[in-house]
Amino acid sequence: MGDRYTSWWSFMPKEDDKAPAPAEKAVAGPVAAGPAVAPAEAAVDLSSYAALRSLTQRQVEKYQTGKGMVKDADTIPHKDQLKTILKGPFGENWFAAKDALIKNKWPDGGKAAPTQAETMQELMWRLIGLRTVEFNNTLRKVRDADLVGEPRAAGKSANERLTWEYSGSETVTSDVDVNLKGPFTHKVVGLFNSRFKTDNAWALEPGTVYDVNVYGLDFMHGFDVVTPEGTKLGKDDKAKVGTIVPQKEGPLADEGLKAQDTDDQEIWALVHLRRYMTATEWGAYKTSQQEGPGGKTANMRHKLMIAEARFDAFDANIHAVVETMKDESTKAEAGLTDVAAAARAHQAVVGEHRAEDAIKMAAANRLYEDKLMGIGALREHLQALLERKKGGAVGLDKEIEMTMLSLRSRISESLVYANEAYTTDGGVNHVVVGMQIGAGQKKKREMDTIHVGLTDPEMLHSFHEQVGDVLKDFGHYEDNLGAAAFKGGKYIHRMIVASNRLGGAGATDYAALKTLGELAVSLKDGGGSSDAQEAKCRELCLTLGFRSVPALRAAVMRMGSQVPVLFRNANEPEVAAELPGAVPVDAPAPADPKAQAASRRELDNALNSAWRKVNAVIAKTRTPPPKKGD
DSSP, X not given: OTTTTTOOOOOXXXXXXXXXXXXXXXXXXXXXXOOTTSOOOBOOOOSSHHHHHTOXXXXXXXXXXXXXXXXXXXXXXXXXXXXXXXXXXXXXXXXXHHHHHHHOOOTTSOOOOGGGHHHHHHHHHHHHHHXXXXXXXXXXXXXXXXXXGSGGGTTOXXXXXXXXXXXXXXXXXXXXXXXXXXXXXXXXXXXXXXXXXXXXXXXXOHXXXXXXXXXXXXXXXXXXXXXXXXXXXOTTOOOSEEEEXXXXXXXXXXXXXXXXXXXXXXXXXXXXXXXXXXXXXXXXXXXXXXXSTTTOOHHHHHHHHHHHHXXXXXXXXXXXXXXXXXXXXXXXXXXXXXXXXXXXXXXXXXXXXXXXXXXXXXXXXXXXXXXXXXXXXXXXXXXXXXXXXXTTOOSOHHHHHHHHHHHHHHHHHHHHHSXXXXXXXXXXXXXXXXXXXXXXXXXXXXXXXXXXXXXXXXXXXXXXXXXXXXXXXXXXXXXXXXXXXXXXXXXXXHHHHHHTTTTGGGSTTHHHHHHHHHHHHHHHHHOOOHHHHHXXXXXXXXXXXXXXXXXXXXXXXXXXXXXXHHHHHHHSOSSOOOOSOSSOOOOOOOSSHHHHHHHHHHHHHXXXXXXXXXXXXXXXXXXXXXXXXX
């Protein structure tokens, strides 16, 4: 590893930089070499927090801002100096930088003067400029260098190999979520994560360094906007009322398999929810879901049991890889132990909790990458089946649909390991397509109302996930009511939106949480200082009777428990028949015995090869990776 992750790089001004005004005295440091006729300005010290807090607006303005379009830039002015700031004082940790530059919470306990607040926030925008250029450049290198050698890439243009869309960088606090499109996204995530470190000289993951999350192709496959009569609108058509309908991947028409898929998606949503509950909370939640006639079903108990088993496997897998990373004697996975060492080296700056999070993120990323390879194999198998059917083969419909069912389950499984991701079709499409893209479509088409074309069960799955994400944010701000309410408020709002389809108005805390969620979203949209936003949310919490984060958490837990029961009581029979095999199995083989054996071997080999790498890394886990049909 050496010292390249901890050494300071000097600020080297260009010859055309103006000398600082007398009131903007630079901190003493090495002088850049230059022509005698143009003496270089004294270097600015970027290695101490005090020096950063004393930067002037003019000094910060030398850097490229993240405001506006910089994603297509090959480089930006003074890139190395910006990287010095993020690598050294902030330990390659975007969250430490945000705390200091936006919230004025510095690792050394010092504070920036009130007059410096605007300059510090402007410096954060300059780091956003660096972030935008580096992650887009890295993706371009993957597209233009790594993917051109793929056998299936022959004859494909750059955009046919890979495209990407992302949200974020719209506010100074935004993260970046990159959605990849193309036939190779199952490989691109791992290639991006590797290139990000080697090409840009970072030791840690993009989610730690820049709060950038890159996702393989999951449940997002475009959308249509239709009128109430079902007419699909053209690109520029206007309408007063419409529905945005997410497009689905592949066929799934058999009613029995659709019911099985609905159950499986709810199980994965419950896994997401379980991740952010304590064991005690989960125990109480399980009991609550079996109260009332709609909940007293063998099917619900079965779903809760499988969700718990899947969570245990996830938890064990992460733990095993983390332990392997920390054991430098094993060298079981190239680069993993180096990531752990780098995270520990930065611990004095970022704190033990954030250092541990950086290690866990690397572990989860490796597992996510491996699971994406299995998904890629399944997609290729599905495509081969569809090509055979197109070519005239008969009797493939059941196998095609069972493969699609398995693919959807594998996608959700992979998303459990992806950083800051929704896990289910309902969660992804409700928020990204229905709320975020839908808001843009509503404005573009001058609509009074736009609905989202999801089923009630899909909205229930999204509801589970929103509750989980509220609890996740509360866990970050256990002693700060205002911050917890503001940060978790957007998820509370999404909870409410989903619950409106599920009979949620009957929940005990519906009205209070609706008011809080709406305030948090309006404050976020309106901008302003985070301290003021959090103060307003805290004031409203006190008015509503939530005097602490645990009290607010209890209200969210109550609603999270009540809404699913209200929905089931209104929509399910009093005694529901247990659906056999709530977990999808892999595709059945063709009827011909020889073809059956060949098809099964092909799928087995493709899936098993994707697990070999992860099996080696998590050999010490108490729960082995799931096998096909688990």
